[in-house]
Amino acid sequence: MFVFIIRRMLQMIPVVLGVILVVFLIMQMVPGDPAVLLAGESATKEQVAQLREQLGLNQPLYMQYFEYVKNVATGDLGTSVRSGRPVAEEIFTRLPVTVELAFWSIIVTTVLGLLAGIISATKQYSISDISIMIVALLGVSLPNFWLGLMLILGFAVNFQIFPVSGWGSFMHVVLPAITLGTAGAAIVARMTRSSMLEVISQDYIRTAKAKGVKQTYIVYKHALKNALIPVITVVGLQFGALLGGTVLTESVFAINGLGRLIIDAIRMRDLPVVQGSILVVSILFVIVNMFVDIAYRLLNKRVDLN
Amino acid sequence: MTEQEKILDVKDLKTYFYVDDEEIPAVDGVDFSINKGETLGIVGESGCGKSITSLSVMQLVPNPPGKIVGGEINFKGENLLQKTEDELRKIRGNEISMIFQEPMTSLNPVYTVGEQIAEAIRIHQKKGRKEAFKQAVKMLELVGIPSPEERAKQEPHQLSGGMRQRVVIAMALACNPELLIADEPTTALDVTIQAQILDLLKELQKEFNSAIMFITHDLGVVADTCDKVVVMYAGKVVEHTDVDSLFESPKHPYTRGLLNSIPRIDEDQEELEAIDGNVPSPTNRPKGCAFAPRCPFAQEICHEKTPDLEEVDQVKARCWIYTDQWQGENPIEEGGEVANVGS
Numbered sequence: 001m002f003v004f005i006i007r008r009m010l011q012m013i014p015v016v017l018g019v020i021l022v023v024f025l026i027m028q029m030v031p032g033d034p035a036v037l038l039a040g041e042s043a044t045k046e047q048v049a050q051l052r053e054q055l056g057l058n059q060p061l062y063m064q065y066f067e068y069v070k071n072v073a074t075g076d077l078g079t080s081v082r083s084g085r086p087v088a089e090e091i092f093t094r095l096p097v098t099v100e101l102a103f104w105s106i107i108v109t110t111v112l113g114l115l116a117g118i119i120s121a122t123k124q125y126s127i128s129d130i131s132i133m134i135v136a137l138l139g140v141s142l143p144n145f146w147l148g149l150m151l152i153l154g155f156a157v158n159f160q161i162f163p164v165s166g167w168g169s170f171m172h173v174v175l176p177a178i179t180l181g182t183a184g185a186a187i188v189a190r191m192t193r194s195s196m197l198e199v200i201s202q203d204y205i206r207t208a209k210a211k212g213v214k215q216t217y218i219v220y221k222h223a224l225k226n227a228l229i230p231v232i233t234v235v236g237l238q239f240g241a242l243l244g245g246t247v248l249t250e251s252v253f254a255i256n257g258l259g260r261l262i263i264d265a266i267r268m269r270d271l272p273v274v275q276g277s278i279l280v281v282s283i284l285f286v287i288v289n290m291f292v293d294i295a296y297r298l299l300n301k302r303v304d305l306n
Numbered sequence: 307m308t309e310q311e312k313i314l315d316v317k318d319l320k321t322y323f324y325v326d327d328e329e330i331p332a333v334d335g336v337d338f339s340i341n342k343g344e345t346l347g348i349v350g351e352s353g354c355g356k357s358i359t360s361l362s363v364m365q366l367v368p369n370p371p372g373k374i375v376g377g378e379i380n381f382k383g384e385n386l387l388q389k390t391e392d393e394l395r396k397i398r399g400n401e402i403s404m405i406f407q408e409p410m411t412s413l414n415p416v417y418t419v420g421e422q423i424a425e426a427i428r429i430h431q432k433k434g435r436k437e438a439f440k441q442a443v444k445m446l447e448l449v450g451i452p453s454p455e456e457r458a459k460q461e462p463h464q465l466s467g468g469m470r471q472r473v474v475i476a477m478a479l480a481c482n483p484e485l486l487i488a489d490e491p492t493t494a495l496d497v498t499i500q501a502q503i504l505d506l507l508k509e510l511q512k513e514f515n516s517a518i519m520f521i522t523h524d525l526g527v528v529a530d531t532c533d534k535v536v537v538m539y540a541g542k543v544v545e546h547t548d549v550d551s552l553f554e555s556p557k558h559p560y561t562r563g564l565l566n567s568i569p570r571i572d573e574d575q576e577e578l579e580a581i582d583g584n585v586p587s588p589t590n591r592p593k594g595c596a597f598a599p600r601c602p603f604a605q606e607i608c609h610e611k612t613p614d615l616e617e618v619d620q621v622k623a624r625c626w627i628y629t630d631q632w633q634g635e636n637p638i639e640e641g642g643e644v645a646n647v648g649s
Contacts, residue, residue: 202411203406203408203411203412204411204412204413204414204415206366206406206412207406207412207413207414207474207477208414208425209366209398210364210366210398210399210403210404210406211398211399211403211425211426211429211477212395212396212397212398212399212400212426212429212430213395213399213425213429214395222414222417225416225417226414226415226416299416300415300416301416301461
């Protein structure tokens with residue numbers, strides 16, 4: 001297992017290099033000359049040329065790429081055009097907020113999704129099953145910014161249980177985490193239901209019953225561990241969608257996280273910040289995927305990822 | 307049967323399935339009994355209701371669509387159908403346990419085989435995790451698995467089919483059950499492994515003095531292992547007999563047909579004899595005796611009324627031939643010895 005984890009971590013290196021390349025190329029394709037943007041409209045041609053020289057923009061593309069990789073490796077993501085501060089600093093002051101939001105959202109996604117899915121599967125075709133599946137369908141279909149606004153209207157404006165916006169206490173986390181986690185929870189619930197239903201009809205569940213195992217143990221021990229295998233994959237994928245979702249959710253709830261930093265940076269054409277943020281989010285996703293693989297392996301030793 | 311203690315006595319068991327508002331009588335009034343330490347074979351073609359009978363005894367018939375609608379299942383004098391789910395759970399895996407047909411899928415793929423055997427011990431004998439695991443290793447040794455300590459820590463996918471079936475047997479015997487239900491335990495295995503598993507079951511039966519209810523469609527296996535035999539056809543018992551009478555003087559025309567369809571080593575046969583036709587679909591059973599449409603001797607009454615299971619020469623058969631209503635000679639009696647199967 002230890003060897004497997006080390007190997008899996010080493011495998012991340014080429015993936016991250018690939019991610020850097022894609023992010024770098026996308027930024028190259030953005031219309032407009034960064035040097036012109038940086039220098040401002042009143043700058044002379046000489047000033048722009050000088051800036052270009054200074055930023056290394058007149059070097060061949062591959063040289064620029066190597067330069068960029070080298071900088072990233074030493075933790076230098078460039079300087080923000082807007083604030084003049086290092087991009088890494090800008091990102092890492094915002095990152096903890098987004099990570100916390102993502103953490104609570106994924107808790108909402110898994111806990112709510114699993115519970116709903118298990119209840120649905122064990123009481124197939126009952127009223128609770130049907131209602132859970134209708135709510136799940138709604139959950140998948142609702143855009144999360146709309147859900148966020150409705151939650152604010154309901155639980156922050158009308159009932160004033162939670163704060164309308166901002167960040168700081170646990171009460172601030174509740175509404176954004178629900179907003180961000182709901183779609184995932186709905187998908188996880190549907191996945192858990194179908195996966196559980198398949199597992200419950202297996203012969204080894206009948207064997208467990210014939211052994212005299214209690215119904216609750218059959219569901220939570222014998223069935224769930226098998227049913228979780230496909231669900232883990234979905235949760236991992238949901239994490240990616242969730243990181244994308246932070247951009248909207250943070251805007252709706254006025255949370256100063258990475259998502260909002262990206263939106264602001266795009267609006268201000270602050271390309272180094274955009275580039276850096278996307279890179280950090282992508283690496284985060286790669287790391288989460290690694291954990292998914294490890295969890296997968298722990299649950300199902302038949303998987304030989306070596 | 308009075309001098310021996312009946313461990314299981316099934317009376318008029320009816321298990322019906324309800325699919326699309328249709329009633330399917332899978333098991334339709336089955337009677338049989340098993341004495342302590344005895345092996346009862348239940349034989350019949352696919353779809354005759356033998357597996358459902360065994361699942362009914364354990365009350366593991368999937369509900370819905372299945373439901374036990376009538377009868378009694380008396381185990382040690384108590385009717386299991388009147389027990390609560392909690393009471394049943396204490397009996398399952400402890401006093402009655404079951405070996406299933408499919409060794410490849412009967413074990414949970416994500417737990418070690420040792421854990422799975424130990425689970426039954428922990429539930430019924432209230433033993434600690436470590437102690438139960440030790441006993442599980444002993445059980446693996448008992449069923450002839452080499453290096454049981456290492457095997458106990460492996461998962462089912464690391465074991466062959468024969469080994470897995472040994473694990474299933476170890477699991478079923480872990481709590482020393484008084485009744486063991488074996489539902490075609492050797493069907494999925496190749497012939498050499500099959501012989502080993504049958505020998506193992508016989509040995510273990512001697513050691514634990516369990517009664518065995520052995521479900522099979524293989525008459526060779528019956529000859530090899532059983533004391534008594536129940537022959538089922540279309541959800542009903544057609545013959546309840548001992549193993550010697552079964553092979554020497556089968557009473558029911560269906561039993562005769564089954565025996566005739568076995569290849570014989572002492573005769574030069576070009577083609578095997580088969581029983582014409584198919585088992586009637588449970589949704590559309592004929593009026594009268596269900597075997598009548600395939601029976602070479604059927605008379606008018608056979609197509610009209612279902613005969614009762616009646617005593618004939620100390621065994622029981624469900625056939626009009628043995629009643630006053632039968633017209634003419636008994637067509638079966640002249641046959642004598644019909645087949646010579648097994649060891």
